[in-house]
Amino acid sequence: MEKYSQFRDRGSGIAPFFPISSTPAGIYLPVHIFLFLFKLPFFVTVATTYFLFLQWFPLGSLFKKAILWMILGIPGIWWIDLQIDGVKKGSLAKKHEGRIPQPSSIIASSFTSPIDSLYLAAIFDPIFTVSYPHTRQVRRISLLGAILRALSSPQDQPPKSAKLTDLKTLLVENPQRVVVVFPECTTTNGKGILPFSPSLLTTPAQTKIFPISLRYSPPDITTPVPRHYWSFIWNLLSQPTHCIKVRIAEVVYNTSKPTDHATEKKDRYLTNFLDTLGEDSAMTSSTDTLTSLSDQPAEVNPEEKRILDKVGEALARLGRVKRVGLTVKDKAAFVEAWSKKRR
Ligand SMILES: *[C@@H]1O[C@H](CO)[C@@H](O)[C@H](O)[C@H]1NC(C)=O
Numbered sequence: 001m002e003k004y005s006q007f008r009d010r011g012s013g014i015a016p017f018f019p020i021s022s023t024p025a026g027i028y029l030p031v032h033i034f035l036f037l038f039k040l041p042f043f044v045t046v047a048t049t050y051f052l053f054l055q056w057f058p059l060g061s062l063f064k065k066a067i068l069w070m071i072l073g074i075p076g077i078w079w080i081d082l083q084i085d086g087v088k089k090g091s092l093a094k095k096h097e098g099r100i101p102q103p104s105s106i107i108a109s110s111f112t113s114p115i116d117s118l119y120l121a122a123i124f125d126p127i128f129t130v131s132y133p134h135t136r137q138v139r140r141i142s143l144l145g146a147i148l149r150a151l152s153s154p155q156d157q158p159p160k161s162a163k164l165t166d167l168k169t170l171l172v173e174n175p176q177r178v179v180v181v182f183p184e185c186t187t188t189n190g191k192g193i194l195p196f197s198p199s200l201l202t203t204p205a206q207t208k209i210f211p212i213s214l215r216y217s218p219p220d221i222t223t224p225v226p227r228h229y230w231s232f233i234w235n236l237l238s239q240p241t242h243c244i245k246v247r248i249a250e251v252v253y254n255t256s257k258p259t260d261h262a263t264e265k266k267d268r269y270l271t272n273f274l275d276t277l278g279e280d281s282a283m284t285s286s287t288d289t290l291t292s293l294s295d296q297p298a299e300v301n302p303e304e305k306r307i308l309d310k311v312g313e314a315l316a317r318l319g320r321v322k323r324v325g326l327t328v329k330d331k332a333a334f335v336e337a338w339s340k341k342r343r
Contacts, residue, residue, distance in 0.1 A: 007334045009192060009324035016192035016324055017334045019228065022220040022235055032238035039237045043074045051144050061125045068122035075236045077115065079243035085250045085318075100248060101126075103176045105208040106167060108200060108252075108311050110319055111182040112190040112222040114232065116214050117146035119244060126178035127170060131185050131197035132157060133328050137164035138181065138199045146180070153226045154186035154331045166202040183311065185328050189224040190215055192324035193316045194331075196308045198300050203254040211249040211311050213318035216242060224331075225338060247318035252310050 008015045025032045050067050072078070083089060084099050101107050101124055109116060120126055121143045128146035129138040132155065139162045141149065158164060170179050184194040203209055216222060220235045221242060236242070300308070316323045 004334070004337065007326065007330060007337075009322075009326055012192070012322050012324060014192040014322060014324050016188035016190075016194065016326060017224045017331050017338075018189060019225050019231070020189050020219045020222055022218065022239075025238075035240060036234060036238040039074055039076075040233075043071070043237060046070050046074060055143070065122050065125060068118060072115070072118060072122055076239065076241035077119075077244060079241060080246060081243060082246045082248075084248045099250070101178045101208070101210045101212075103178060104171055105178055105210060106171075106200070106203055107178060107180045108183050108209055108211045108315070109180055110190070110193070110213045110215075110315055111150065111184050111187050112214070112224070113187070113216060114147040114150040114223060115216065115221060115236075115242075115244070116150065116182075117143060117180070119214060119246075120180055120212075121146075124178045124180075126180045127174055128180050129167070129170070129182075129199070130155075130158075131181055131183055131199035133185055133195075133197050135164070136198045136202050137166050138170070139164055140170065149182075150187050151223050151226055151229060151232065153335060154328045156328050156332065167199065168202045168204055171204065171207060183308070186331050187222070187224050189222045190219055190319065190321070192321050192326070193312055193319065194324060195327055196312055198304065198308065200308060200311060201254065201300070201304050205253060205255045207254070208251040209254065209311060210251060211314035211318065213245075213247040213249075213315050215245040215247075215319055217245065218242070226335060249314040249318055252307070252314065254307055 004015070004018075007017055046067065050064075050071065054067060055064065084096060087096055087099055107120065107124070107126065109120060117128060121128075128141050128143060130141055130146075130149060131138050134156070135158065137158070139158055167179060167181065181199060183196040183200055185197050186194070188194060200209060218239065221232065223232050312323050
C-alpha cells in the first residue's frame with residue numbers, strides 16, 4: 001500500500017480510488033457460484049433485451065421503469081433504505097412534497113457504481129450528463145452510456161468530437177425531465193467526495209438542486225477502477241442481496257443567501273488567507289486539508305465556489321464521509337500505477 005501513499009488524501013488519509021474487495025466467501029463459495037450461474041442468464045437476457053431493443057420503442061416511462069426494476073431485482077437489489085432530509089422515516093408520502101426531485105430539477109449524485117444510474121433511471125427516468133473538471137459544459141449521454149461511464153477511464157477533458165451543452169439549456173429543452181449530474185466527474189469507492197466540476201453553476205437560480213448520496217452494502221459493487229467488468233458482474237450476481245442506502249438532502253439553489261456582514265468578512269479573510277497557502281477554504285472547520293486547489297478551475301469566483309461547496313458538503317454529510325482534495329488527474333495516475341502492478 002505504501003507506494004500508493006500519494007493517492008491518499010493528505011489531510012484525512014482517505015483513499016477513494018482503491019477497489020473494495022468482498023468478504024471471502026469461504027465455505028459459501030459453492031452457493032455464490034450457484035447464485036452467479038443461476039442469475040447470469042436472466043440478467044443478461046433482460047438487460048440485453050432492454051438495451052438492444054426495448055429502450056428504442058415508445059413504451060412509456062412506466063413500462064421502462066418496470067423493466068429497469070427487473071434488472072435491479074435479478075441481482076437482488078431490492079433493499080432500498082431511503083431517507084429524506086427533514087422527513088421522518090416512514091412518514092406519509094404527502095410530507096415528501098418538494099423534497100424529492102420533480103421534473104425540471106437537478107440531481108447532483110454521488111458516483112461510485114454502474115448501479116447509480118440504473119437506480120436513478122428506475123425512479124426518475126432522468127437525462128444523464130457527464131461533467132468535466134475544467135468546464136461548465138456537460139455532455140448528454142444515454143442510460144447505457146452513464147452505466148458504462150462508471151466503468152470507464154477518468155476523463156480530464158471532454159473528447160474533441162463531443163457535443164457539449166449546459167444544464168440551463170438541457171432544462172429549457174426538456175421541461176418534463178429531471179437532469180442527473182455527477183459533479184465528481186469520475187467514480188470513487190464511496191469513501192470520499194472529490195472536488196466538483198463547475199457544471200452545476202449553469203443551473204438557473206430558481207431550479208432545485210437535490211444532492212443525492214447512494215451507498216451500497218456490501219460496498220464491493222463500487223467500481224473505482226475502470227474496466228473491471230468481470231469482478232463487478234461477479235460481485236453483483238454472486239451475492240444473495242444488496243442494499244442501497246439512498247439519502248436525499250435539502251434543496252440547494254444556485255444563489256447565495258445574504259449572509260450577515262461579520263461572517264462574510266471572516267469568510268473572505270479566511271478564503272484569502274488559505275488561498276495564499278494554496279489550500280482550500282472549504283475545510284476550515286474540520287481537520288482535513290484539501291491538497292490541490294490548483295486543480296480547481298480558476299474561473300470559479302468565491303460566490304460560486306460557495307455553492308459548489310454547499311452541494312459537496314451535503315453529499316459528504318449524507319454519505320458520512322469527508323471531502324478530499326484528490327482530483328480526476330490523480331485518479332488517472334492511480335489507475336495507471338494500479339494496472340502496472342497488475343501486469
Ligand atoms: C449561479 O450562481 C453563481 C453564483 O451566484 C452565478 O455566478 C451564476 O451566474 C449562476 N448561474 C445561473 C445560470 O444563474
